[in-house]
Amino acid sequence: MLNTLSTAPFLSTAWLAGAARLERPPVGERGTVALRLELTDPPPGEPPAVDVQVDLVAGRLGLAAAAGESPGLRIRLPLEAARALLLGPARDRTGVFERGDVRAEGNFSLLFFIDAALERDASGHVAALRGTPGTTAREAAPPPGTEDAAEAVRRARAALPGTMRELEREVGTSTPGAQIYVSRDGVPLADAGLGLARPGVAMTHRSLPLWYCCAKPLLSVALGRLWEAGAYDPYLPVAHYLPEFGNRGKESITSMELLTHTGPLPTGDDPLHGIVAGPDEERVRRAFEVPVAPRPGGTPGINYSQWWAWFVLARILPVVDGREYRAYVQEEILGPCGMSGTRVHLDREEFAALGGELPLIHVSNPEGGPLPTHWWSTEAATTRCIPGVNTRGPLRDMGRLFEMLLRGGDAPGGRVLAPPTVAALTARHRTGLQDRYGNADWGMGFRLECRQLDPRFTSFGSYASPRSFGHDGLWTAVVFADPDAALVVALHLNGKVEHERHRERIVRLADAVYQDLRLS
Structure with missing residues (x-):
């Protein structure tokens, strides 16, 4: 043979x-x-x-x-x-x-x-x-962390002892490393990292994990600012702003449909599958030329968009504002919110300096431990603009974004949104639709707590209020804000597991936060 x-x-x-x-x-x-x-x-x-x-x-x-x-x-x-x-x-x-x-x-x-x-x-x-000998991949032992990283873990354990016990249970089993940020009333309670970011590199509170789809709210906030200024209307067809998009059945698709994942393009037909980190020219061609079949009776779809919709929507920004997605987000959102550690995407110089320390996504198959992969960690995948996917930053920055939203759009560096705009972005625009992954109601790019509909649609935990809003990062992360509890929670586990296992661990960790704070 x-x-x-x-x-x-x-x-x-x-x-x-x-x-x-x-x-x-x-x-x-x-x-x-x-x-x-x-x-x-x-x-x-x-x-x-x-x-x-x-x-x-x-x-x-x-x-x-x-x-x-x-x-x-x-x-x-x-x-x-x-x-x-x-x-x-x-x-x-x-x-x-x-x-x-x-x-x-x-x-x-x-x-x-x-x-x-x-x-x-x-x-x-x-x-x-x-035709070569096989080798067995082995995970390196965690290197010693810095003193400030160890102190960050000690503070987190003191503030949230049950949560940290649950998180430490996951590290070394379902994930090699984790990062957590929790605040209440804008006061940080936990900002820590555990385990490994990648073989030989510790995960600390300063590490830059991949946000994955938890980055999608950045574009929602950007479009909300333009809507508030009267420069953009999410109910108009996307082709109103991007005429070249209006072809092959896409003439009437609105931003609102894309933001609420009710567009007509099935998830499996996303035209950026196979090229999401590919050359810009080819990504634009496929995204704008993809054909869309008409919907019977104009009924809304239930089609989560991993990359296509956000890639298209981000191209509205330079049309109505003059700035590209990265520049707009840095200047109008990251700066005012104090998110100094976040990279919308890296440039080549940053990759040369940081690429060897970036947390890797590890993947666990049934009966197997987490194994490091290079998804979203190569130079191309980290330096090309992939809106709503390849943003990296410490979770305290992700938390600061949601703290701004809890404050009605007010940030340390100035107001980002008006309170009515925050309310509009996080309102229930998609209702009465569910998918097999437990998604039900959506705001404008925000997943909403839906446990009140059925336990199957629990988004953020057993104790999160119905007003809670946030997002998931495919089987690795979650971020949410609970206005009733004045609470922000951000979790990243760089070990990707199957949907059911990930949902169980995230709900258990979120519940532990509420229990530690006597909010359960």
């Missing part, structure tokens, strides 16, 4: 025959996921597409020429990129989605767990397919 794999061309019929001799993953079990690779340049006479089965638990791989109905994740890419995705090192795998010539459709989030399974290679299948 190894001789065939080393001599036959990659993904050729002969190579696939050799790969078929490996022990195949169990089909139909929850731990086995499938994807289809559609080659843009298949060699003559060879399969144009390949179906891949990945056992997330044991790491077994199954590969065969594509046949039958396509699985839920499809990636169209050159042969060279397919090799990097299946057999390359971790950095090369994430680099596939920075090239500009790759498309993905379906459940893009599966790629994080597939990546971890390929990196761990518990079965040795990846090593066998490469």
Whole structure:
């Protein structure tokens, strides 16, 4: 088998025959996921597409020429990129989605767990397919932190003992590291980091974790300022501001639809899947040219937008204000709020200085511990503008943003929003719609507490008031403000786990905050 794999061309019929001799993953079990690779340049006479089965638990791989109905994740890419995705090192795998010539459709989030399974290679299948010896990834022991970092942890333990016990339970099990910020009435109670940011680098209160979708409220606040000034109307079609967007069924889509995730484009059809960290020109082309099917009777969709909507909405800022997204957010939001540690996105000089210390996203598959990956940590993914995704900063800065909102838009460096604008942004604009991930009511880019509808729709915890608003960062983070308790909570765990496990740990941690403060 190894001789065939080393001599036959990659993904050729002969190579696939050799790969078929490996022990195949169990089909139909929850731990086995499938994807289809559609080659843009298949060699003559060879399969144009390949179906891949990945056992997330044991790491077994199954590969065969594509046949039958396509699985839920499809990636169209050159042969060279397919090799990097299946057999390359971790950095090369994430680099596939920075090239500009790759498309993905379906459940893009599966790629994080597939990546971890390929990196761990518990079965040795990846090593066998490469024709090289396998290695087992090991997590480094935490280095000693600085004295001020240790003091920050001591203060957090004194203020929130139960919360810190729960957080320390997660560190080393579901996540290698964590950061927490909690304030009440604007007074910080906890601002600390625990564990590892990446192998050999401690997570402290000064670390710059990835905010992921917790960064989406930055654009909501920016658009709210323009709305308040009379320069922008979220109820007008996006094409009113971006005429080139108004084509192929998108002529009437409004900003409000995109901000409340009720637009007509299904999540799996996001045109930036496969290129979210790719070249700007190609991202713009795909975002503006994607076709959208008409909705029966004009009914609202239930379509969470991971990247497409925020990428488009951010391009309204220079049209109505003259400043690009990064400059506007820095000058009008980060500066007044005192968010000095936050980078909307890094520039190349910052990446050269900080890239080796940035917290990595680690991924845990079933029955496996957290494994470091390079998602959102390469130079391209950290330095290109990806609104609502690749912002980094200490969680105290995230907390300061929400403290400003709790104060009705007032910030230490001046007013950011008027109180009616804050109320409008966090009001219930989307109601009566639910998805399978527990999302129900939404404000303008803010997730709202919906436990009162059904426990399945608990957003921020068992004790958060119905007026609470905030956001999640895909299976890694959460931030919310509870006006009734004058409370702000921000949590980041750099270990990504499956949805159900993440929801359980976040609710448990948030509940511990309320219990520590006798608000339960």
